[in-house]
Amino acid sequence: MxxxxxxFGAFTMKQIKERITASVEKTVEExxxxxxxxxxxxxxxxxxxxxxxxxxxxxxxxxxxxxEGETTVGISLExxxxxxxxxxxxxxxxxTLAEVDGRKTVFEIEVRDALSVxxxxxxxxxxxxxxxxxxxxxxNKIKCAR
Numbered sequence: 001m002x003x004x005x006x007x008f009g010a011f012t013m014k015q016i017k018e019r020i021t022a023s024v025e026k027t028v029e030e031x032x033x034x035x036x037x038x039x040x041x042x043x044x045x046x047x048x049x050x051x052x053x054x055x056x057x058x059x060x061x062x063x064x065x066x067x068e069g070e071t072t073v074g075i076s077l078e079x080x081x082x083x084x085x086x087x088x089x090x091x092x093x094x095x096t097l098a099e100v101d102g103r104k105t106v107f108e109i110e111v112r113d114a115l116s117v118x119x120x121x122x123x124x125x126x127x128x129x130x131x132x133x134x135x136x137x138x139x140n141k142i143k144c145a146r
Contacts, residue, residue: 013065013066013067013070013103013127014064014065014066014067015065016062016065016097016100016105017097017100018097018098018099018100019096019097019098020061020096020097021061021094021095021096021097022057022058022060022061022094022095023057023092023093023094023095024053024056024057024060024092024093025090025091025092025093026053026090026091026092026093027088027089027090027091028045028049028085028086028087028088028089028090028091029087030087031049032045032046032049032087033045033046033049033087034046034047037049042084043086043087044084044085044086045084045085045086045089045091045118047079047081047119050079050081050111050118050119051077051079051121053091053093053111054077054079054093054095054109054111054119054121054123055074055077055123055125056093057093057094057095057109058072058074058095058105058107058109058123058125059072059125060095061095061097061107062105062125062127066127069129069130069131070127070128070129070130071127071128071129071130071133072105072125072126072127072128073125073126073128073133074123074124074125075104075124075125075126076122076123076124077121077122077123077124078121078122078123079119079120079121080119080120080121081118081119082117082118082119082120083113083116083117083118083119085113085118089113089114090113090114091111091112091113091118092111092112093109093110093111094109094110094111094112095107095108095109095123096108096109098122103126103127103128104124104125104126104127105124105125105126105127106122106123106124107121107122107123107124107125108120108121108122109121109122109123
């Protein structure tokens with residue numbers, strides 16, 4: 001995927017090796033339910049909430065490798081929600097860095113409860129310079145308002 005150089009500025013992300021992992025724990029709360037997100041009518045963990053947890057886990061993994069002013073943005077998420085979870089259940093999301101291709105990183109992510117897998121995903125992120133990226137977004141907003 002090609003993105004214009006002005007999104008990056010002087011990009012210097014630290015070297016990162018494949019197969020490293022990071023985990024984030026989450027207890028399902030009222031605000032995480034499908035009936036609250038509008039992604040369903042039941043009081044079960046919402047797929048959009050799980051997607052956010054998965055992306056956050058990938059960000060946690062990458063954070064130590066970012067230099068000042070650098071960040072990553074999600075560019076794709078292929079998700080499977082395999083099992084329902086209720087309020088109060090504890091979940092653990094684990095991201096494994098599967099591939100590094102320049103500024104693009106690819107993750108395999110698994111969310112588990114105490115017994116089994118709740119969801120899986122393949123997630124891609126792209127490293128950018130935060131200020132330049134936000135300036136481009138602001139420019140786009142102005143153009144859209146015309």
